[in-house]
Structure formats: structure tokens, C-alpha cells
Amino acid sequence: MNTLIAITGLGIFCLLFEILNLRKAIVPFTIVGLLGVLALNFYEFGSTGSYYNNMIEVSKFSTAFSSLFIVLTIFLVALSHNFYENHQTKISDFIAIKVFLLAGGVAMVSFGNLAMFFLGIEILSIALYILAASDRLNLKSNEAGMKYFLMGSFASGIILFGICLIYGAMGSFDVVEIHESSLSAELPIWFPIGMVLVVIGMLFKVAAVPFHFWAPDVYEGSPALTTALMSTLAKVIAIATLYKLVSALNLIPSLENQDLLGTFEIIVVIVSMASMTVGNIMALRQVNVKRMLAFSGISHAGFMLMTLLSVATSAGVLLYYTAAYALAGIAAFSVILYVCKNQDNEDITNFHGLGKTNPLLAAILTGSLLSMAGIPIFSGFFAKLFLFNQTIQGGYIALVIVAVINSIISVGYYFKLILAMYSKEPNEVRTGKPFLIYAVAIISIVLNIALGLFPSLVLDLLK
Amino acid sequence: MNVSLILIILLIGAFATYFVGDKLASKVALFFSLAALGCSLVLLSHFNAGENISLINAWITQPKISFALNADGLAIAMLLLTVALTPIIIFSSFGNEYKNAKGFYALILFMAFAMTGTFLAADGLLYYIFWELSLIPIYFIALIWGNGDAEERRKAVVKFFIYTLAGSLFMLVAFIYLYQKAGSFLIEDLYKLNLSPTEQLWIFLAFFLAYAIKIPIIPFHTWQANVYQKAPTVGTMLLSGIMLKMGLYSVIRWQLPIAPLAAKEYMNIFIALGIAGVIYGSIVALRQKDLKKLLAYSSLAHVGLIAAGTYTLTLDGLRGAVLQMIAHGFVVVGLFYAAEIIFRRFETRKISELGGIRIQSPKFTSMFLILVLASVALPSTFNFVGEFTVLYSLSQINVWFAVLGGTTIILGAYYMLKMFQNVMLGDANSKTFADVSVNEGISLVVIIAVLIFFGFYPKPITDLITPSLETILNVINKN
Numbered sequence: 001m002n003t004l005i006a007i008t009g010l011g012i013f014c015l016l017f018e019i020l021n022l023r024k025a026i027v028p029f030t031i032v033g034l035l036g037v038l039a040l041n042f043y044e045f046g047s048t049g050s051y052y053n054n055m056i057e058v059s060k061f062s063t064a065f066s067s068l069f070i071v072l073t074i075f076l077v078a079l080s081h082n083f084y085e086n087h088q089t090k091i092s093d094f095i096a097i098k099v100f101l102l103a104g105g106v107a108m109v110s111f112g113n114l115a116m117f118f119l120g121i122e123i124l125s126i127a128l129y130i131l132a133a134s135d136r137l138n139l140k141s142n143e144a145g146m147k148y149f150l151m152g153s154f155a156s157g158i159i160l161f162g163i164c165l166i167y168g169a170m171g172s173f174d175v176v177e178i179h180e181s182s183l184s185a186e187l188p189i190w191f192p193i194g195m196v197l198v199v200i201g202m203l204f205k206v207a208a209v210p211f212h213f214w215a216p217d218v219y220e221g222s223p224a225l226t227t228a229l230m231s232t233l234a235k236v237i238a239i240a241t242l243y244k245l246v247s248a249l250n251l252i253p254s255l256e257n258q259d260l261l262g263t264f265e266i267i268v269v270i271v272s273m274a275s276m277t278v279g280n281i282m283a284l285r286q287v288n289v290k291r292m293l294a295f296s297g298i299s300h301a302g303f304m305l306m307t308l309l310s311v312a313t314s315a316g317v318l319l320y321y322t323a324a325y326a327l328a329g330i331a332a333f334s335v336i337l338y339v340c341k342n343q344d345n346e347d348i349t350n351f352h353g354l355g356k357t358n359p360l361l362a363a364i365l366t367g368s369l370l371s372m373a374g375i376p377i378f379s380g381f382f383a384k385l386f387l388f389n390q391t392i393q394g395g396y397i398a399l400v401i402v403a404v405i406n407s408i409i410s411v412g413y414y415f416k417l418i419l420a421m422y423s424k425e426p427n428e429v430r431t432g433k434p435f436l437i438y439a440v441a442i443i444s445i446v447l448n449i450a451l452g453l454f455p456s457l458v459l460d461l462l463k
Numbered sequence: 464m465n466v467s468l469i470l471i472i473l474l475i476g477a478f479a480t481y482f483v484g485d486k487l488a489s490k491v492a493l494f495f496s497l498a499a500l501g502c503s504l505v506l507l508s509h510f511n512a513g514e515n516i517s518l519i520n521a522w523i524t525q526p527k528i529s530f531a532l533n534a535d536g537l538a539i540a541m542l543l544l545t546v547a548l549t550p551i552i553i554f555s556s557f558g559n560e561y562k563n564a565k566g567f568y569a570l571i572l573f574m575a576f577a578m579t580g581t582f583l584a585a586d587g588l589l590y591y592i593f594w595e596l597s598l599i600p601i602y603f604i605a606l607i608w609g610n611g612d613a614e615e616r617r618k619a620v621v622k623f624f625i626y627t628l629a630g631s632l633f634m635l636v637a638f639i640y641l642y643q644k645a646g647s648f649l650i651e652d653l654y655k656l657n658l659s660p661t662e663q664l665w666i667f668l669a670f671f672l673a674y675a676i677k678i679p680i681i682p683f684h685t686w687q688a689n690v691y692q693k694a695p696t697v698g699t700m701l702l703s704g705i706m707l708k709m710g711l712y713s714v715i716r717w718q719l720p721i722a723p724l725a726a727k728e729y730m731n732i733f734i735a736l737g738i739a740g741v742i743y744g745s746i747v748a749l750r751q752k753d754l755k756k757l758l759a760y761s762s763l764a765h766v767g768l769i770a771a772g773t774y775t776l777t778l779d780g781l782r783g784a785v786l787q788m789i790a791h792g793f794v795v796v797g798l799f800y801a802a803e804i805i806f807r808r809f810e811t812r813k814i815s816e817l818g819g820i821r822i823q824s825p826k827f828t829s830m831f832l833i834l835v836l837a838s839v840a841l842p843s844t845f846n847f848v849g850e851f852t853v854l855y856s857l858s859q860i861n862v863w864f865a866v867l868g869g870t871t872i873i874l875g876a877y878y879m880l881k882m883f884q885n886v887m888l889g890d891a892n893s894k895t896f897a898d899v900s901v902n903e904g905i906s907l908v909v910i911i912a913v914l915i916f917f918g919f920y921p922k923p924i925t926d927l928i929t930p931s932l933e934t935i936l937n938v939i940n941k942n
Contacts, residue, residue, distance in 0.1 A: 316525075355607070359566075375599065375628075376592040385588070389526050389639050397640075404636055408629045415621055422607055423617055456524050463525075 014096035027081040057112030101127035105237035114173040131226040144221025151214040155204035162197030205238035209274040219294035228333035232326040275302030276406040310394040315462040324379035327448040331368035334441040353426025369414040379451035465518040473576035481569035492568035496550040533585030535931035541582040549575040574600035587648035605694035619689035630676035637669035667725035670718040677710030681740040691759035696803040704796040720938040733774040740767025745874035754812040772853035783852025790845035797910040818889035824898040839876040844918040
């Protein structure tokens with residue numbers, strides 16, 4: 001709870017900086033502020049409680065995920081310094097929006113009431129719409145913002161409709177009450193319909209197939225930093241919330257009707273398989289790196305959805321997977337930001353010969369791609385391992401086989417980028433070593449490897 | 464003192480090599496590889512004295528994964544093969560200039576680290592991690608420092624990577640499945656499992672996919688010749704000298720004891736696949752025009768025979784296979800090195816453009832001849848010991864297997880000697896061929912000395928590996 005208040009306060013401070021004309025100090029100040037919030041959050045870890053008539057429910061799950069969100073936001077804010085160099089006048093707005101987005105995310109993983117859940121989604125989404133369109137003189141960015149806004153509002157509408165149906169069936173927005181009455185009473189048909197609508201809305205936010213159509217265009221059109229944010233922070237928030245929703249409402253045990261339970265599982269399996277496969281196959285054909293990572297993100301969403309099949313035990317696995325994925329994503333995007341700065345596109349040709357001109361950043365990008373592909377010692381491998389282990393335990397061996405085949409396909413496009421860096425001739429030399437980009441890239445890949453060497457640190461948090 | 468020391472030396476060596484810079488890189492790498500060799504010999508003496516040099520540490524609590532290294536005779540023999548070949552391979556590259564040498568030598572040491580780990584690991588997952596880890600350095604070595612057209616090289620290397628990764632991912636699924644049954648990845652717990660024949664078959668096949676691609680066994684060999692040809696010679700040596708042995712070793716260590724029923728049931732099929740590789744490799748080798756490709760196919764033929772030996776499930780078969788793995792490791796490194804020496808002088812590997820070397824350089828010719836003869840398993844060389852033990856074990860299963868497997872010797876003698884004739888003999892070549900330098904000589908002499916010494920006296924190695932092979936056979940025959 002304190003975390004949420006602190007974050008919102010920090011966001012308001014960021015806005016004040018504009019008025020006080022302290023733009024230069026805003027990035028360091030926000031980073032320090034977020035570190036403070038992170039410390040506060042760690043301090044709260046383990047304590048549980050519910051606030052404001054169970055509007056907010058703080059649990060181990062919410063604190064652990066909030067910590068991850070805060071860490072990711074710190075990285076993204078640090079990257080802002082270089083990215084908005086040419087938009088100095090707007091920088092405080094952009095950073096404040098990112099901090100508010102974080103507040104929305106924290107609200108989403110700690111909701112105790114569906115009203116809070118929806119508020120969180122809207123805070124997050126509106127922040128994202130603005131950020132997608134934030135390069136306001138660029139037609140593509142405008143298109144991305146508009147597209148995202150239109151599609152996103154539909155999804156929000158569907159979620160809201162679903163919440164209404166659930167309310168109609170249960171007479172409450174409170175998660176605990178809904179859960180209790182779902183166990184005792186005969187279930188009205190509205191309840192499963194409402195749940196399905198809410199889940200569909202969340203699948204949209206996660207960008208899972210078949211609700212993924214917005215993702216590639218929006219990722220490609222948005223400014224690169226916003227894409228980084230969407231593919232790491234926003235995706236992680238959405239999947240964590242979906243997980244929380246499914247587990248808090250005890251969706252699976254509440255479906256005592258075996259048909260419904262089976263149907264839900266089949267839907268998750270199909271969406272997960274489809275996301276992996278479509279995402280990977282489409283990614284193979286992309287030449288724009290941002291678009292490629294968008295599709296790769298779709299396929300990772302498919303992997304993460306596998307955790308929904310064993311909701312009772314897989315929170316730790318989900319935390320580990322999201323952390324591994326997001327850290328690799330941050331490392332990859334910081335290199336992309338460096339390479340594609342002052343370029344009008346993010347085509348793969350920009351990366352030609354990076355292994356010769358800038359071996360360090362090339363190595364970092366290679367590492368993050370290897371992590372996403374699931375090659376050991378990077379944490380991406382362990383994430384997949386734990387996920388597969390969990391899923392085989394649940395008895396879904398066919399799903400795991402599909403996931404394995406997809407892992408093999410994914411190597412194809414990750415390696416396309418690695419090949420471009422190491423086996424093509426460089427086309428231009430970039431000068432300058434922006435400190436913050438280097439720092440973010442190095443720290444995130446080191447954290448990624450550290451997670452790989454000591455997986456228990458994160459995995460056992462949610463026991 | 465335990466075997467993790469070797470891993471630490473090699474890993475530190477890899478980083479040290481990278482940070483000392485391009486000029487010193489090769490020497491530092493050689494130093495660390497020799498240090499690893501020295502330590503391994505010390506460990507061997509400890510082991511022979513009956514000391515326990517294995518290691519087991521908890522690593523990840525849930526799922527339960529341990530950092531377990533098991534040094535029995537078999538693992539130590541493979542460890543020694545790796546650490547003995549690594550300095551030779553590094554030293555053999557001293558005549559070449561590499562761009563970004565620090566990266567190159569660091570990757571070689573890193574690869575040696577990963578391969579050593581694969582041989583030592585006694586926890587399924589740890590083993591898998593090392594197994595995959597060894598793929599990354601060879602990928603970059605072949606990609607960045609390879610030769611030939613860049614586009615073709617890219618294709619060959621990516622195919623290799625995706626192929627091997629695809630195989631090993633199914634092995635990972637098999638391991639996870641085994642974990643569900645055993646509750647642990649430790650090898651001794653996996654050995655204790657009683658799986659149903661159906662389960663064993665699927666697990667056997669998942670392992671087989673990984674190993675058949677790595678070894679390679681027909682029909683999973685298509686990546687091999689191209690990668691051997693395109694990789695720099697150092698990469699080819701690492702691949703053929705050590706990395707292939709990872710697959711063969713894993714068959715003995717993991718596949719057969721974990722799924723013995725399937726191994727017994729379908730024994731003939733897998734032996735036949737191995738022997739098909741012998742015949743296919745030999746016939747294709749006959750028609751090769753490129754020296755490195757010829758050696759690649761001859762290697763395919765030899766490992767086919769080794770694989771057939773492992774699947775016989777007899778002590779002789781396993782013992783012969785291990786002996787032949789070591790012998791083949793040395794001889795193939797020697798042959799590829801000889802090809803590299805020729806390339807340094809003539810800048811070509813086309814057999815038709817070579818010839819007449821004997822007149823200009825008798826020393827090199829005689830060394831090359833010894834290597835060729837060892838490769839065709841002439842009696843009194845190490846390869847003879849290995850190959851004939853394997854053939855003997857095959858004849859116990861079915862005489863026809865031995866007869867067909869024996870063609871490796873006849874056909875091998877034919878294509879190797881024909882190659883020798885075309886490359887070495889004949890009228891003097893228009894280009895000059897300087898005789899071997901001291902550096903080049905040292906590596907070749909060491910290899911030849913090993914081959915001949917163990918050809919006459921294989922007992923130390925046999926004594927080292929036999930007890931652990933017997934243990935494995937006991938597991939295989941437990942029910």
C-alpha cells in the first residue's frame with residue numbers, strides 16, 4: 001500500500017519539476033526516488049494485509065511483482081535521459097507518465113476488488129496510449145497511438161462488460177466475496193461468461209493470439225523507448241494481472257462443473273500454442289527489429305500463459321520467467337536504442353558489423369537474444385526449464401513438445417540478428433558512449449546471468 | 464582436491480585470455496590449457512591412489528538440481544582426452560594470425576570448459592547445461608574465423624546450430640520427464656528408476672535424437688561435412704576431436720543405463736545405423752576432392768563404428784568404443800593439423816592441386832604417413848586396438864555386422880592411401896613446400912607418440928575405464 005502511495009507521490013513530484021525548471025535533475029531524482037520505493041517495497045515484503053475495505057490487498061505475490069516492475073521502471077527511466085535529449089521540454093511529462101504507469105501496474109497486481117483492477121488497467125493503458133503517440137510529429141507514432149487507443153478501448157470495454165456480468169451474477173466486486181459465493185451457490189451462467197470476457201480483455205493486453213493484431217504495428221510505430229516499455233514492463237504487468245485474476249477468483253476450482261473446467265484448460269492450451277507458433281513464424285520473416293521483437297513477445301506470452309494451467313503452484317515460475325524475459329528485453333532494447341538513435345528505422349541492416357565496431361554492446365545483445373532463445377546459463381533457459389517442468393507435472397506433455405519445437409524455431413530469427421552483427425561488414429561507425437545506456441545494458445544482462453546462476457533467489461520468493 | 468579445479472582453471476583461463484589482449488592471448492591460453500592438463504594428471508594420481516575426487520553440492524532447491532561432478536575412470540579418461548588435446552589444438556594454431564585473437568583463444572578455452580563439464584557432470588540438468596554451453600563457442604569460432612564464402616558459411620553454421628539445439632531440446636524434455644519420476648536429476652537416482660518399456664523407448668529416442676545429431680549417425684549427419692570444411696581448422700579439431708565424443712560418451716553414460724530395455728530391444732537397428740554410417744562415410748569419402756571434406760567423411764565412418772560398438776552392450780564393445788574414441792580424437796586432430804600445414808603452404812585443400820610434397824619435405828611426409836596408417840588402424844597403432852575390439856564385439860552379436868563394419872578398414876585403407884598418394888607423392892609441385900617448422904613438428908610428434916605408445920601398451924587406459932564400464936553394464940543388466 002505504501003509503495004503505491006509513494007509511487008504516485010513521486011509521479012506528482014516529477015510534474016512539479018517542470019514548473020520548478022529542474023529538468024536536468026529529473027532523471028537522477030526519479031531513479032533515486034524509485035530506488036527508495038524499491039527499498040520500501042523490500043521492507044514490506046512478507047507482510048500481508050488488506051486496505052480500504054479490501055480494495056488493495058498486499059501479498060507476497062503483489063510485493064514481489066511490484067519489485068520487478070519498479071526495477072524495470074528504473075531501467076526505462078535511465079534510458080529516457082538519452083532518448084529524450086532532443087525533446088528536453090517534454091521530458092518531465094514523459095517520465096511522470098512512466099511513473100504513473102508503474103502506479104497503475106502496482107495497483108493491478110494488488111487489487112482486492114474488481115473496481116481497483118479496472119482502475120489499474122485504465123491508468124496503465126492511458127499512459128501507454130500517450131507514450132505510443134508521444135513522437136507527435138511522426139505519422140507512424142500517431143498511427144500507433146490511435147490504433148492502440150481504439151483497440152485498447154474495445155478491450156477495456158469488454159473487460160468492463162465482463163466485470164458487470166460478474167457483478168450481476170455475484171452481487172459484489174470484491175474478489176473474496178465473489179470467490180466465496182462461487183463456491184457455495186449454483187453458478188448463474190453470467191459468471192462464466194463474465195470471466196471469459198475479462199480474460200479475453202486481458203489476453204488482448206498481453207497480446208496473445210488471436211488478440212495480437214495490434215502489437216506489431218503499435219510496436220513498430222511507437223518510439224523505440226515506448227516499445228521497450230510495452231514489450232517488457234507492460235507485458236509483464238498484464239500477464240501477472242491475468243495470473244492474479246485467475247488465481248484470486250479461484251477460477252479453476254470454482255468451476256466445479258467439469259465441462260467448464262475442461263473447456264477453460266483447452267482454451268488456455270490452444271491460446272498458448274497459437275501464440276507461440278504464430279508469433280514465432282511471423283517473427284521469422286521480419287526485417288524490422290522492433291517488429292521482430294513484437295512477434296517474439298507474442299510467442300513469449302504464449303509461454304507465460306502456460307503457467308495458468310497450474311495456477312496453484314506456478315507463481316514463482318511466472319515471476320522467474322517474467323523477470324528473465326524482461327531483463328533480457330531491457331538489455332536488448334538498450335542496445336537497439338543506441339544503434340538506432342538518429343536512424344529513421346530499426347531495420348536489421350543497422351546492426352551489420354556491430355560485433356566489430358562495438359564488441360561490448362554486440363555481446364550484450366547476443367546475450368539477451370540467447371537468453372530469450374533459452375540457451376543455458378542465461379536465465380531464459382532456466383525460465384523455460386522451470387516452466388516445462390511445471391507443465392509436464394500438470395500432465396500437458398503435448399503442449400511442452402509444441403513449446404520445444406517453438407523454441408527451436410525462435411532460434412532462427414534470434415540468430416538472424418546475431419549473424420548480422422558478426423558476419424556482415426559494418427556500414428557506419430557510431431561514436432559516443434552514452435553512460436546511462438551502457439550502464440543499463442550491462443546491469444540488466446548481469447542481473448539476467450545472475451538469475452541464471454542463482455535461480456532459487458527468485459524462484460523461492462513466492463513459496 | 465576435486466575435479467571442479469579443472470573447470471575453474473579453464474574458466475579463469477578463458478577470461479584471463481580475453482583480458483590480456485590480442486598479443487599475449489595465444490600464449491596465455493596455452494599456459495592455462497597446460498595447467499589444466501597438469502592438474503588433471505595430478506588428479507589422476509590421486510584417483511589411482513583411491514581418493515575421492517568427485518563433488519556434490521546443492522544448487523537449486525526446487526526443482527532439485529545439484530552441482531554434481533562425478534569422476535570415475537570413464538569420465539577421467541574423457542577429461543584427459545579433452546585437456547590433452549586442448550593444448551595441442553591451441554599450439555597448432557600458433558602458425559596462424561587471427562584477427563581479434565583474444566576472443567578466439569578465450570572461446571577455445573571456454574569450449575574446453577564446457578566439454579569438460581559435460582564429461583564430468585553427474586546431474587542430468589548440469590550435464591545438459593554444459594552440453595548446450597559447448598555449442599555457443601564453436602558457433603562463433605566457425606562463424607567469425609571460418610573460411611570460404613561468408614554466405615555459405617553462415618548457412619552451414621546456422622544449420623549446425625539449429626540441428627544440434629533441436630536434438631538436445633528433446634533430450635531436455637526427456638530429462639524433465641525423468642525428473643518427474645525420480646524427483647531428482649542425479650544420475651544415480653536416474654539409474655535406479657524402473658521405467659516401463661514404452662517410457663524407455665520414448666526416452667531412448669529423445670536421447671538418441673540429441674546424440675545421433677552430435678555424433679553424427681546417419682541420417683542426421685548432413686550438417687557435418689559442410690561445417691568441418693567451413694570452420695577454421697582449430698574449430699574442426701575441437702568438433703571432431705572432442706565434441707563428437709561428447710555424443711558417444713553420453714550414449715554410454717546416460718542413454719544406455721537409463722533406458723536399457725529399449726537399448727536391448729532395438730539393439731540391431733542402432734548397430735545397423737552405425738554400420739550404415741561406416742559404409743556410407745567410406746564411400747562418400749572415396750569421391751571427395753577437398754582434403755578437409757574427405758577427412759570429415761572418414762571421421763563419419765569411424766564414429767559410426769564406435770557408435771555401433773557402444774550399442775552392442777557388451778564389455779568389449781564399450782571398452783573398444785572408449786579406446787577408439789580416444790584414439791580417433793588424437794588421430795583426427797593430427798590429420799586435420801596436417802591438412803592445415805599443407806594449406807599454410809599451398810593455400811589450397813583441393814586434392815588435385817596438391818602432390819609432390821614428399822620430394823620437398825620428407826619429414827612431414829613420414830609423419831603424415833604414420834597418421835594415415837594409424838587412421839586405417841594398422842596394427843601397433845592405438846586405433847588398431849580400439850577398432851579391433853569393437854569389431855570383435857560386433858562379431859559376437861552377428862558376424863555380418865563385423866564383416867560390414869570391417870569394410871571401414873578396407874575402404875579406409877583405400878581412400879586414405881589414395882589420398883596420400885595424390886597429396887604427397889608424384890612429381891614435384893611447382894610451389895615450394897617448406898618442411899615442418901619446430902612448432903608444427905612438436906604437435907605432430909606428440910600426437911604420433913601417443914598413438915604409438917598406447918598402440919603397444921593400452922593397459923593404463925583399459926585399467927582406468929574397465930571398472931566404471933562394468934558398473935554401467937551392471938546397471939544395464941540389472942533386470
